[in-house]
Amino acid sequence: MSTRIQNGKFTDVILDSLGEGLFTVDKDFRIQTLNRAAEKILGLNREKIIGDFCKNIFRTPRCYDECPIQKALEKGTNVFDIESEMSHHSGRKIKVKLNSAVLKDEHQEPIGGVIIFRDMSHLEEIHKNLISRTNFYGIIGTHKSMQEIYNLIEEVADSDSSVLIQGESGTGKELVANAIQKTSKRRDKPFVKVNCSVFPPDLLASELFGHVKGAFTDAVKDRIGRFELADGGTIFLDEIAEMPLQMQVQLLRVLQEGTFERVGESITRKVDVRIIAATNKDVRKEMLAGRFREDLFYRLNVIPIYVPPLRERKCDIPHLVRYFIQKFSLLTGKKIKEIDDEAMDLLINYSWPGNVRELENTIEYAFARTKGSIIHASKLPPNVRLQTECCFEPKKIQKDKPLPVESSEAKLIRQTLERVKWNRSKAAEILGMGRTTLWRKMRAYGLIEE
């Protein structure tokens, strides 16, 4: 008897040591066990609820429609990683991820169930924080040129016109395409993306328009193309300038008439697809070189969008850096919170030939090398450190340079910076402003190298 009690106690100790909430019910769905984590997550006292029906305790509409134990009973298998919601005792909703299993007796008859759940509120909070920091559907940027893009996207939200997005590699053309699709009236319809440079010329036609069985050696059955998949919605043709001339003619016909034929078939099909195209090449140069059709260019370029390179919008670098720090903190679980002033200066003054993508990779690199909570300049990739160090001396040049007409704010910032030996974090704290604001003002007042 005492061994059984000890075993029971031992089981309780194990259950209470789990970080995940756990409860069990009998076959009438009355709560039999509740571990300490479940008590904590749900704000419950197990003495008061053991024996009560689980639906009376968890009080969620899902208890009626989406009971995970019911699912396990119906399926005959355990249920994993269901995203759900539970109610805290106070009424607050808690996002959870849960697993459920049916407990059976020796005759394989169900005699109860167990639910194990993880509180996802914390991750939800971080996710919301990340979303709120994204300025426009995932595009980070406060620079005037970016604001103009956001305005344009909103203005053309009701339009079905073709869009041509141009910009260097890594500037975020696909994000712009996503934003256009998400704000358009076709947002609930299919959104199909095709990178035209990925497919060999002879396969691109089949990929875009589909083929019928026997059209070529590997065509063993009919296959629907991306345009048909996107019917009613939007297609994003990335790296459009890589499209062979012959395909450009076919694309022009889709743009003009909405019609095409599957490879190997003579039936003409009609689709209603909005086209968003993007390229990192100078399309006008491509036209002059005879590699891009002029008529296609004018058909595509109804709404032209130019995404500026990062070097032309350096004021967005601090925002982007902060965003990527949060992103990688979430992904890696590292508790890195910020970047020091010297490292930020290096990032701001680097030329970023690979644009935002390169900046993201740089922060990822620094994350991998950083052990503490702050990214220091020494942890940045050598190319960023060397290029910036050899062509820029940030503070020395500016500190003693007199300003022609110094406003009272500029004077205050300058004096504060001098007092704290140009430590921007300390200065920002004293001045009661964020570091980004301080940096912006310093730039505006000529207290920093542009």
Next chain:
Amino acid sequence: MSEMLANRYFIARKFDLALPVFEKELAKGNTNVAIKKKLIICYGALGQIEKAFELFFELVKKDPFLIINTDPYWDDCPCPEMIKQWENSTKQVGVSPREALILGILYLYCDLDKSIEYLEKALDYDEYFLKINSVLRILRNTKSKVRVK
């Protein structure tokens, strides 16, 4: 399919799904009184009043307290809501003997006096007169015993 799944449907008030599973359990020889009590409610909720009464008759003959001792909260009994619905639907046109029968059945889960009151009205249901009368005798007898206690 199992008793546990039927219980699950029952507490989610999916009586149409619970009923066939409970019936199968009974057919398999499961003699659990709780299943019969829930099955009576399922029949009632789905308008199969005669089937509900046959099972109700069986339990009352055996021991009326099997039903009388039901706790609406701790037994998750849906009778109070069901009674409200039935009474609302009969407010305008009055209670037919068949409706009185189901109300008499459901009331026994929570109010003996009201159950007797409705079962007396159900006596006009000719085909079940004898059985209803028999139930009424048992219930009146039970009521007097309860009063003496």
